[in-house]
Amino acid sequence: MNHSKNLLILLSFLSCSVGFAQKDSSVRPVIHSPVRILTVEPGVGIHTNFGTDLLLATLVQWNPGKRLSFGAHTSFNINNITQRKFNHVITDYNYSINQKFGVGTTFYSKKSSHTFMAMVGAKYTAYQETLANPDFNKVSTSISSLSPDYGLMYGLKKGWNRYFLSFRMYIPLFPWPTHGSNINYLDGNMNNLALELGLGIKLK
Amino acid sequence: MTRSIFLAILIAAIVMNVLSSCKEDAFSPNQTEEMSIQSLANGAIYRIKIALPDNYNSSRESYGSVYVLDGEENFDLVAKTCKEISTDHSTPNVLVVSIGYGKDRSVDYTPTKVGADTGGGAEFLNFIRTQIIPQVEQHYRADTTRASRTILGHSYGGLFGACVFAVDNSLFGNYILLSPSIWFDNEVSLELEVQNRSTNKKNHQLVFLGIGEMENAGRMQAPFQTFYEILRDTYPDINVTMNREKYLDHMGSRDPNIIKGLNYYFQNR
Secondary structure (H helix, E strand, O other): HHHHHHHHHHHHHHHHHHHHHHHHHHHOOOOOOOOOOOEEEEEEEEEOOOOOOOOOOOEEEEEOOOOOOOEEEEEEEEEOOOOOOEEEEEEEEEEEEEEEEEEEEEEEEEOEEEEEEEEEEEEEEEEEEEEEOOOOOOEEEEEEEEEEEEEEEEEEEEOOOOOEEEEEEEEEOOOOOOOOOOOOOOOOOHOOOOEEEEEEEEEO | HEEEHHHHHHHHHHHHHHHHHHOOOOOOOOOEEEEEOOOOOOOOOOEEEEEOOOOOOOOOOOOOOEEOOOOHHHHHHHHHHHHHHHOOOOOOOOOEEEEEEOOHHHHHHOOOOOOOOOHHHHHHHHHHHHHHHHHHHOOOOOOOOOEEEEEEEEEEHHHHHHHHHHHOOOOEEEEEEEEOOOOOOHHHHHHHHHHHHHOOOOOOEEEEEEOOOOOOOOOOOOHHHHHHHHHHHOOOEEEEEEEEEEEOOOOOOOHHHHHHHHHHHHOOO
């Protein structure tokens, strides 16, 4: 069952990527844009639990061929940055470090390129909370967790100069999403869908 | 640029919709019965479902009962898991009683009013005590002792279970509390526990506390740990354990903790 689910997701992703390519080629059949061999794209981002996590991330992308792309994505996330004290609960620290590597393909248009990659890596998360309610003894709980991290990444590069605008979206597939009672309530992976925006630099 | 970002977000929405629409098959036992009960306190109508053990009609014994909050979501998994555990361990199954939604769950499951949609917990508890449990125990062969009754809740449902533990401990002997929102209203559930501790300490308790390791939104873990330590350290006659489900967050940890909580209950009841 899980294999068929994964296949379905992969097909959806690929069909979307083909859609991008077909749309662009129909409008502009001749591609003038050169392939950027090596880029580095620092940026900042958020998770889709909008506003509570700050992501400092960078993507290094290597395109050895026109349709072949490799990527290394690193991010340091300061989690729950906007709400460090709530109902006597103090967040002492809360961060994640993610490192992923991926392979995929890139489609080019006149002013931009679209990259789709499957990413695999690891995530380390550490946080500590303390209940400082004056009516009770102070209790602290610290968690540190190393987990797999895999998913799908879409990258948009806008502009063909040495410096360009970079947008990324990462859809984590671990752990598998779970539905809640409220369809408006983001949880599981939907909470960790990352949106990043930054400045890309062409190195080669 | 804007169009591309919009398209990218649309792709994400499609993929996430595909992911989240993959649901497990519903539990469909031969013996599931339904009734609707109108709360005398708030007038809302609640859909109650009862899963009966396989051998219910052929036996004469009385059964323990598990009352499931957020029943619309959790009933199938609880009923299926109870059936599997009782079969695997050759131990009597239980009546699984699903309490569906009547009013907003955030009204029914919270003990105090801190906003427009909270604070109906006392009414809801009264509804369970005076209407649901009597009807179930009148119409079905449910064991009527406190020790045979279990309440299972997640999130606000877990908070409600913790408050029932504190304020009406004679009703249920077993508590499966998953990601309970102990933080609610400056940890008012912990205050309720302190107020009633001297009475409740005389009872035997079985409590399973579950949470997700990745519930890191700055409110869940420390109050949860405090509640666990209070139970562990101050109740002389208690079977209590806690489980932090690795890698999982608030919703992701719910189902694994339901399964572990029910296993703990069947092994220690």
